[in-house]
Amino acid sequence: MVKLTFYGGVNEIDGNKILLEDKGTKIFLDFGQSFTFGTEFFTSWLQPRGLNGLGDYFEFNLLPKLSGLYSKEMLASTNLxxxxxxxxxxxxxxxxxDHITHIQFLDPEIPVCMGVGTKLFMESMEETGFFADYGQHTCNKFRTGHKIKIGDLTVEPIAVDHSIPAAYGFIIHxxxxxxxxxxxxxxxxxRKDLTENFIQKATEAEPAALICEGTRMAEHETHQNYSEPQVKAISDKTVKATDKAVFTMHASRDIDRFKTFYEVAKNNNRKMVITPKTAYLLTKLLDDEHLPVPDPLKDDCLKVYYKKKKSGRYDEKDYFLWERKFMDKMVDCSYVRKNQRKLIMDLDFFQFGELIDIKPEPGSEFIHSMSEPFSEEDIEDQVMHNWLDHFKLHFHQVHASGHMSKEQLVEMVKEIQPKKAFAVHTENQGLFKTYCFNMQIIEAEKEYPI
Ligand SMILES: [Zn+2]
Structure with a gap:
C-alpha cells in the first residue's frame, strides 16, 4: 500500500514534512520548519540549547520521534x-x-535531493549567515527532466515559478x-511558463493523489497583490516621479524582485546599491547557467554598501572573508548621502541604523515590497513606520505574492483532476474542500492511503 503521512504543513502555512511510503521505500518531501515553531516555549533569547541536539525539541514534542531518521549526534541527549x-x-x-531547515537534524547517511540552484542558495546562506547550518549530507542535485529512482519509486522534479528561483514540484511514480x-x-x-508546464505534466500523469499547497486559500484576501510586471511598473512610476532617494525592502532571496528593482534602476539611470550578502548570493548563482543574474563584480549599475566598522574606517581586515571580495565596488554612507538622488538602495529592516548616517532628504521614497504584516500589532511594522516617519520617507506597499490566488488554486486542482487531493501549507483545508470535492481533510501524523 502507498501511504502518505503529514508531519508538518497541516493547518499551517509552512513547515512541510511529508512522508511517502511505497512497500519498503520511504521518502520525505521537504523537511522544513514552521514560522510558529516552538513559540509556545521559546522566545527571543530563550531558545533550544544547541548542545542538547534534539533533546529540547523532543521535550515539547516539537519534532516527530521517528526511528531511523535523525543523526546519532542529535539523538545523544534524548531517549530515542x-x-x-x-x-x-x-x-x-x-x-x-519552511521547506528545508530541519534537515540539520537528519542522519547524514540519508541522501538529500535538491535542485542545482537550491544547493547554491543553501551554500550561500551557510557561508554568509550566522545561524544557517544544514548539516552534512550526500547531496544529489537535479533539474527538470531528471528521473530519480529510489527503491520502488521514481521521482520526477519539474521546475515551477515561485518567489525564489529553482523551485520544483514533483511527480512521483x-x-x-x-x-x-x-x-x-x-x-x-x-516564469509562469514553468508553472504551466508543471500543471500540464501533472495533468498528463493522471495522478492518484495530489498534494497541493494552499497558502492563499482564504475566504477573502485582505492584502493587495500584484503581478511582478505590475510591481515593476508601479515602482518605475514612483522612481520617475521623484528626484530624491529611493529605498526598497524585499525578501533577500527573492531574485525576481531584485531583478525588478535592478531594471527599474537602469531605466532611470540610477545605480542600485545592494548589501555584500546579496552580492555574494549573485556571484554564487552565476554558477547556474539557468538562472541569469548580473555579476556584481562586473556590472556598472551595481554598488555594494559597506557598514562602518568599529575602527570607523573601512579596513579590509574588519570584514568577513566572504565580504571582502566586493570592496572594489564599495560605497559607504557618505557616498550614498552625496549621491542619493542617483541611487536605488536595498535597505532591510536590520540596516535601518544606516539611515542615521545617510541622512535621506525628507520626502524620499521607501518601497516596501514584501508581504504586509498579518497583525496590526506587529511590533516590527510599528518600529519600521516610526523610522519612516522620523526620516519623512514616503511609504509605498507594492508586492507580488509567491503563491497562487484562491481562484488559481481551485482552477489548478480542477485542471489536474487527481483522484484524491490533500491540501498542505494552508490554514483553510475546509474551505478548499468546499471548492474541490476530492479534497481529503488531513490530520497531522496520521497515515493516508493514496
Ligand atoms: Zn516557499
Missing part, C-alpha cells in the same frame, strides 16, 4: 535510540526555510499510481 536510516531520501522543493506534489508555486510570476 539511534537506528540505521529507515528513510531512503529527502527531496527538497526549494530553499525557503509509485506502484499504485502517480502522486503529484506542488511545492510552493504561482501562476503570475515572471
Amino acid at each position: 535510540t539511534y537506528a540505521e536510516p529507515e528513510i531512503d531520501c529527502v527531496f527538497l522543493s526549494h530553499a525557503h526555510f 509509485t506502484s499504485e499510481g502517480n502522486v503529484v506534489y506542488t511545492g510552493d508555486l504561482r501562476r503570475h510570476g515572471p
Whole structure:
C-alpha cells in the first residue's frame, strides 16, 4: 500500500514534512520548519540549547520521534535510540526555510535531493549567515527532466515559478499510481511558463493523489497583490516621479524582485546599491547557467554598501572573508548621502541604523515590497513606520505574492483532476474542500492511503 503521512504543513502555512511510503521505500518531501515553531516555549533569547541536539525539541514534542531518521549526534541527549536510516531520501522543493531547515537534524547517511540552484542558495546562506547550518549530507542535485529512482519509486522534479528561483514540484511514480506534489508555486510570476508546464505534466500523469499547497486559500484576501510586471511598473512610476532617494525592502532571496528593482534602476539611470550578502548570493548563482543574474563584480549599475566598522574606517581586515571580495565596488554612507538622488538602495529592516548616517532628504521614497504584516500589532511594522516617519520617507506597499490566488488554486486542482487531493501549507483545508470535492481533510501524523 502507498501511504502518505503529514508531519508538518497541516493547518499551517509552512513547515512541510511529508512522508511517502511505497512497500519498503520511504521518502520525505521537504523537511522544513514552521514560522510558529516552538513559540509556545521559546522566545527571543530563550531558545533550544544547541548542545542538547534534539533533546529540547523532543521535550515539547516539537519534532516527530521517528526511528531511523535523525543523526546519532542529535539523538545523544534524548531517549530515542539511534537506528540505521529507515528513510531512503529527502527531496527538497526549494530553499525557503519552511521547506528545508530541519534537515540539520537528519542522519547524514540519508541522501538529500535538491535542485542545482537550491544547493547554491543553501551554500550561500551557510557561508554568509550566522545561524544557517544544514548539516552534512550526500547531496544529489537535479533539474527538470531528471528521473530519480529510489527503491520502488521514481521521482520526477519539474521546475515551477515561485518567489525564489529553482523551485520544483514533483511527480512521483509509485506502484499504485502517480502522486503529484506542488511545492510552493504561482501562476503570475515572471516564469509562469514553468508553472504551466508543471500543471500540464501533472495533468498528463493522471495522478492518484495530489498534494497541493494552499497558502492563499482564504475566504477573502485582505492584502493587495500584484503581478511582478505590475510591481515593476508601479515602482518605475514612483522612481520617475521623484528626484530624491529611493529605498526598497524585499525578501533577500527573492531574485525576481531584485531583478525588478535592478531594471527599474537602469531605466532611470540610477545605480542600485545592494548589501555584500546579496552580492555574494549573485556571484554564487552565476554558477547556474539557468538562472541569469548580473555579476556584481562586473556590472556598472551595481554598488555594494559597506557598514562602518568599529575602527570607523573601512579596513579590509574588519570584514568577513566572504565580504571582502566586493570592496572594489564599495560605497559607504557618505557616498550614498552625496549621491542619493542617483541611487536605488536595498535597505532591510536590520540596516535601518544606516539611515542615521545617510541622512535621506525628507520626502524620499521607501518601497516596501514584501508581504504586509498579518497583525496590526506587529511590533516590527510599528518600529519600521516610526523610522519612516522620523526620516519623512514616503511609504509605498507594492508586492507580488509567491503563491497562487484562491481562484488559481481551485482552477489548478480542477485542471489536474487527481483522484484524491490533500491540501498542505494552508490554514483553510475546509474551505478548499468546499471548492474541490476530492479534497481529503488531513490530520497531522496520521497515515493516508493514496
Ligand atoms: Zn516557499
